[in-house]
Amino acid sequence: MVTIKELPKEEYLLKGHAACAGCGPAISLRLLFKALGNKVFLVVPACCTTVIQGPYPYTSFDVPLQNILFESTAAAASGIVAALRQRNLTDITVVGWAGDGGTVDIGIQALSGAAERETDFIYICYDNEAYGNTGMQRSGATPYGAWTTTTPSGKRERKKDMPLIMAAHRIPYVATACPSYPIDFINKLRKAKEIKGTKYIHILAPCPTGWRYDTGKTVEMGRLAVQTGLWALFEIEYGKFKLNPPSDRLIDKAKRKLVKEYFALQGRFRNLTEEDVDRMQKWVDDDWEKYRKLASNSTSDFASYGKI
Amino acid sequence: MSVTPKTRKEMPLTPISYPTVGSMGKTGSWRTFRPEIDYSKCTKCTLCWIYCPDAAIMRKEDDSPIIDYDYCKGCGICANECPTKAITMKREEE
């Protein structure tokens, strides 16, 4: 178990980049490199990270990075993985780094295909729950009730459950993470790197610009998401579901903070009625009943290829 | 480091950008508030270092933090997360 002080000092996301002040994805990127170092090829579709690089002829990324079309992160990664294998370059980790839009909406086909083909790469969805690059329009990952520029009175549909969709692909590793829990995320990345096959990590990356909260509260927002149970930290490793701390202690509903505490801090939830909040509290409780059942099984809950 | 091409002949055949500190210039100019560290309260926990989205806080040899004000955007995460409240956000003077 690594500690923060043991993390390397080298930075591969260079300061002076174009992310908004308080950007959750930017913290996540720094953690990505702390975990994996710079022997990575990054594949980045159209998303906030496209802009974070800064403009030609400069880039803020000190690793090889291929910008690619919005829907094709996993397809480009598939090509890169095959090429590296043909060239016998076995020590480079291929990482797809995509926003929620490029993962759960327009990018889901390529991701599903790559996962079914057991493509050997790590796919990370950094989820700020809207199309950030184009100005905060709703995505399939936007939660119920949230304001976005295309759902000004609040989204009426629920957030797509992408981690479980990926688990259904029988891939050997699925995990959720949050930059507010840096060591947890770093451990998951390092574990994923050692596994063969498709690895999917979904990171909730709070966004002050889209969620309408003070820029200094990004880490706090992520923590609250976990503490209310709205975001659960878990792994599905070779099909076995496991909750990670502190989520493992939140199976007891009494230990979970109420979701209204989270909504109250974000301008995007300003339109929620009491009815909405009650509904969403019930959904969280239902989800946790599901997690409780999954966590209590002694056998694997999902099929998985690549089991040792 | 990246060198800005001066002529077309110096341009690569396809847009290739090289790693550059300050790709967007000195982003410290974005600030309205600046973080200030009271080192007497700092316990060198390095949380501010790990949480800074801009890598604008560096760790010295003894793990104490030092802020690069050329690039700090003044988001306030470091101040919000510091367990001993050693960092306060002060409005930038004009």
Add this chain to the structure above:
Amino acid sequence: MAQMIIDTANHIAGYAAKAARVKVVAAYPITPQTTVVEKIADFVENGEMDAEYIRVESEHSAMVACIGAAAAGVRTFTATSAHGLALMHEALHWASGSRLPIVMTVSNRAMGAPWSIWPDFSDSLSQRDTGWLQFYCADNQEVFDTIIQAYKLCEDERVFLPAMVCLEGFILSHTYMPVKIPDQEKIDNFLPPYKSGWMLDTNRPLSHSNLVSPEWYMEFRYMIQEAMENAKQLIPQIDREYGKHFGFEHGGLVEKYKCEDADLILLTMGTMGSEAKIAIDRLRKEGQKVGSVRVRVFRPFPIEEIEKLAENVQMFTAIDRHISFGMEGFLATEIKASIFNRKDHPLVAGFLAGLGGRDVTFETIEKIAKKSLKWMHDGKVERETEWVDLRK
């Protein structure tokens, strides 16, 4: 050992990808391309081809996977038709803007709606603006040869652009013809190992294709045009060099037939070029001074070749297998554009034939020529675009 085989153009494309020592193929099946990928799957699985075949889940992903593989440093290949090509459209732009030497065969097929599986050039000609080189083949031998030539051309540092090698669906894709597959060692001598203008490399980190402001974008586009102009010079050279090595040449940019003293020249693409030769011979027997030109390379457009032919001819007749709705056939337009600024330029007539796979025989072409000759003698075309054998 060189071998003589009898096979379909689709299968031959597979042989060519194998001979070119392609390392990554990413492709999705679509009629009438399907047997290309089936052949490649066979080759890879029985070990004849040392490559990886990524069975992607769509054509868009196929092109992007090729882009990824080429950026990561290997020779790539894909194949598609019609709607598959259309689905790749944005990725075609990305590939040429990335200056990656990907080679793709297009088994030409008409676009829908409505569904058609039969050949015309609406699929590939719709992509003429994407910065890809475009070759149009008339027989299976040319398909093999052109694929090998294309890799050599595309990986030349003066070019570094992707290329599509077009062959008409069913007419070539599923038709057996004799083809000579050269000795592998000779092909290796002709085609050096993969080269590209840039690559992802942990020793030299870079971001490829991040945001380019108006301050720089135009110059990158100019460079693509420059590469096209270079390709125009290199294509005939490579074709001749290939001919010296392997005994087959296909005319470079354009394949001319009996044009030296022609008053009327028919211009065609693809297999119509072969049919045209028969029509020309029959008309010549009747004493008509006619010739034909098969435009082998549509991009870059062989402007100078057309200009040279325009010097001694009274009329060009373009036979198009595709129309740009609201305007005319592409070949007709581009021929007119090539010669427009000349003080005296020949008449140009445009004929549309063979759309949706309607058969174009030498008899059809003879009819087109005879009508053209009448207009030529009248000194003017009856109409800009004539639809051939259209139901009343």
